[in-house]
Amino acid sequence: MSISPCSPPGQHASSSPSPRPKKPPLIWDHFEALPSTAQQGKCKACRMNVSCKYNTGNFVRHLQLAHKDIYRQYQNKIGSQWTR
Numbered sequence: 210m211s212i213s214p215c216s217p218p219g220q221h222a223s224s225s226p227s228p229r230p231k232k233p234p235l236i237w238d239h240f241e242a243l244p245s246t247a248q249q250g251k252c253k254a255c256r257m258n259v260s261c262k263y264n265t266g267n268f269v270r271h272l273q274l275a276h277k278d279i280y281r282q283y284q285n286k287i288g289s290q291w292t293r
């Protein structure tokens with residue numbers, strides 16, 4: 210919030226590192242990783258192969274377009290994970 214453009218030197222500049230969860234993204238609950246290629250996942254709902262290329266955004270978009278109910282559940286799950 211507070212912006213300090215000229216922070217005095219000498220003070221310890223240790224910003225608290227945010228812990229990174231090791232769990233895979235929740236979107237993988239709805240997709241299976243294909244053993245043949247790491248850049249595709251198979252939708253569990255319609256068995257369609259969706260390209261991800263190290264980015265799960267396409268998975269989310271597929272749910273959004275093709276499976277609105279599942280997408281809503283996924284959004285709820287994400288929301289309940291981040292907001293307590």
Ligand SMILES: [Zn+2]
Pocket residue numbers: 252253254255256257271275276
């Ligand atoms: Zn699907």
